Amino acid sequence: MDNEQIRQVEQTVRFQHPEKLLTTVAPLDEPVIATILSLEVATYRETKHQLEEQVREAAGPYPRAECSRCSPNDLHGTDAV
Secondary structure (H helix, E strand, O other): OOHHHHHHHHHHHHHHOHHHHHOOOOOOOHHHHHHHOOOOHHHHHHHHHHHHHHHHHHHOOOOOOOOOOOOOOOOOOOOOO
16 A cells, blocks of 8 residues: 555544444444455554554543443543443
8 A cells, every 4th residue: 555545544444433434334344344445454453553552642641440330451531430
């Protein structure tokens, strides 16, 4: 992929959230979504991973709140109920 194609994929995954949008029609898994976007599954997963890392870095070091409904790895803001 060239840089423009990479940028377009990142924009699509970041702002359109294909997993959320497309699964409102029917349950879809990553391979199907990657195919719809004309991507290899590994490229789609790597793009998602990179964007998730950016979100975590932007969120900063917020403390984790204990929540009986969630696993210890779930993230909550300081005002979690």
